[in-house]
Amino acid sequence: MTESTPKIRLRGVDKAFGAKVVLSGMDLDVGVGESVVVIGGSGTGKSVMLKCILGLLKPERGSIEVDGKEVLGIGAKERERVNNKIGMLFQGAALFDSLPVWENVAFGLLAQHLVSRPQAKEVALSKLAQVGLGADVGELWPAELSGGMQKRVALARAIAADPEIIFFDEPTTGLDPIMADVINDLIVKITREVGATALSITHDMASARKIANRIAMLHEGKIIWAGPTSKIDESGDACVDQFINGHADGPIKMAVRA
Amino acid sequence: MNFLQPIGRIFLAFLATAGHLIMFTVTAVGSCARPPYYPRMILRQMLDIGYYSLPVVGLTALFAGMVLALQSYTGFARFSAEGAVANVVVLSITRELGPVLAGLMVAGRIGASMAAEIGTMRVTEQIDALTTLSTNPLKYLVVPRLIAGLMMFPFLVLVADIIGVFGGYVVAVYKLGFNASNYIQRTYDFLQAEDVNSGLVKAAVFGVIVTLMGCYHGYHSKGGAQGVGAATTNAVVSACILILCFDYILTEMFFAK
Numbered sequence: 001m002t003e004s005t006p007k008i009r010l011r012g013v014d015k016a017f018g019a020k021v022v023l024s025g026m027d028l029d030v031g032v033g034e035s036v037v038v039i040g041g042s043g044t045g046k047s048v049m050l051k052c053i054l055g056l057l058k059p060e061r062g063s064i065e066v067d068g069k070e071v072l073g074i075g076a077k078e079r080e081r082v083n084n085k086i087g088m089l090f091q092g093a094a095l096f097d098s099l100p101v102w103e104n105v106a107f108g109l110l111a112q113h114l115v116s117r118p119q120a121k122e123v124a125l126s127k128l129a130q131v132g133l134g135a136d137v138g139e140l141w142p143a144e145l146s147g148g149m150q151k152r153v154a155l156a157r158a159i160a161a162d163p164e165i166i167f168f169d170e171p172t173t174g175l176d177p178i179m180a181d182v183i184n185d186l187i188v189k190i191t192r193e194v195g196a197t198a199l200s201i202t203h204d205m206a207s208a209r210k211i212a213n214r215i216a217m218l219h220e221g222k223i224i225w226a227g228p229t230s231k232i233d234e235s236g237d238a239c240v241d242q243f244i245n246g247h248a249d250g251p252i253k254m255a256v257r258a
Numbered sequence: 259m260n261f262l263q264p265i266g267r268i269f270l271a272f273l274a275t276a277g278h279l280i281m282f283t284v285t286a287v288g289s290c291a292r293p294p295y296y297p298r299m300i301l302r303q304m305l306d307i308g309y310y311s312l313p314v315v316g317l318t319a320l321f322a323g324m325v326l327a328l329q330s331y332t333g334f335a336r337f338s339a340e341g342a343v344a345n346v347v348v349l350s351i352t353r354e355l356g357p358v359l360a361g362l363m364v365a366g367r368i369g370a371s372m373a374a375e376i377g378t379m380r381v382t383e384q385i386d387a388l389t390t391l392s393t394n395p396l397k398y399l400v401v402p403r404l405i406a407g408l409m410m411f412p413f414l415v416l417v418a419d420i421i422g423v424f425g426g427y428v429v430a431v432y433k434l435g436f437n438a439s440n441y442i443q444r445t446y447d448f449l450q451a452e453d454v455n456s457g458l459v460k461a462a463v464f465g466v467i468v469t470l471m472g473c474y475h476g477y478h479s480k481g482g483a484q485g486v487g488a489a490t491t492n493a494v495v496s497a498c499i500l501i502l503c504f505d506y507i508l509t510e511m512f513f514a515k
Contacts, residue, residue: 054386054390055389056386083389084392088387095387111391
């Protein structure tokens with residue numbers, strides 16, 4: 001991998017569900033240590049893009065490279081190695097209901113047999129502390145936590161194995177504005193501390209502006225604009241302008257049934 | 259010819275589901291032979307399937323045995339063959355009612371809960387989360403349930419056999435006035451190892467059916483709460499139908515002359 005090789009590179013990625021085309025020749029580069037946020041309306045394929053990179057969905061066409069190596073069509077063992085580099089914060093937190101919080105956080109470490117159970121618990125508690133949660137939370141069950149706390153625990157789980165890449169899927173959805181800002185601050189702090197490359201998807205512009213070095217807009221299956229966060233207000237693209245200002249009128253037509 | 263189209267569509271959908279189910283079964287059974295194993299998960303499932311199903315299975319077997327004694331006595335009294343009650347009870351319970359009733363009851367209890375739990379994990383992205391945490395969801399969720407079902411169903415059926423025969427004994431001795439030692443002796447004399455063994459083999463097969471149906475429907479559920487509800491119903495219905503089908507096939511294999 002050379003200095004200029006992006007950490008993640010998507011080229012010409014197509015993904016459809018039956019007749020519904022979600023991604024259509026999508027291209028995206030995420031540089032090493034960069035924090036890129038992909039914005040776009042609901043149902044434009046942002047989550048699908050992340051799932052394609054993680055191998056949870058298989059694109060029909062295109063190329064996805066992580067650290068310069070093609071990851072489409074690789075075997076299960078190789079996929080496991082790639083996914084070991086990645087931490088993921090799911091939209092709904094996706095904590096395991098049947099495990100206490102600390103085991104949720106340490107799940108990846110225990111699954112990969114990287115450490116013993118007592119060591120895993122120690123790591124889990126330190127990661128919980130990193131996201132501002134006390135050791136007592138470690139003994140609780142996910143169902144006993146508020147939405148904001150669940151997001152923090154999910155964030156702690158995503159960083160537990162010190163990943164090189166972190167994906168954030170709608171990190172602030174369903175949170176009040178203050179808690180959303182707390183989560184945004186945590187994301188910025190933690191990606192800096194871990195030194196990870198971050199790829200986030202959101203339609204919350206306040207969140208995007210706070211956590212991104214670079215923003216890319218996904219529309220009709222393609223990236224229609226990408227650039228530094230500071231330049232988004234002067235993008236010159238009517239779709240981007242409509243989206244970031246939240247206007248109903250504009251080139252993006254929402255499907256509304258009468 | 260348009261009326262043939264819906265029939266063709268249904269048939270194709272049935273074949274697709276059958277193929278999907280067979281692939282899932284082959285992959286799940288194949289995964290049982292390869293590490294990693296999750297002993298904690300296997301123990302948890304064994305406890306859930308075996309220990310916590312005991313009251314349901316025990317009560318079902320008890321009343322089945324009691325009803326069987328009462329019905330067979332009423333029927334046989336017409337031919338002055340009341341003495342055969344013990345034989346009928348022990349044979350029916352060990353060969354048929356023990357495994358089938360236990361299978362159906364546990365299909366309702368465990369099949370439904372497995373489909374609901376795994377289905378909820380699917381729609382809340384917990385299964386995707388497992389994959390991102392370097393854990394094969396089939397090995398973590400399905401294999402422990404399959405192993406636990408295979409091991410615990412025969413145990414449950416053995417318990418059902420004992421309680422069912424005891425139920426028949428209680429009615430025969432305390433209500434119908436049979437001599438206790440004669441009843442036990444007749445039961446003992448008539449019972450053969452083959453009767454119990456065939457029931458235990460059936461139980462193991464039913465255990466695999468119930469857990470596979472619960473896991474398969476849960477694993478492929480989609481569409482939120484409604485999808486999980488449908489998965490739960492499908493798991494129980496398909497498990498019950500397959501139990502009755504395989505009961506006939508196994509009975510044919512064991513006892514057909």
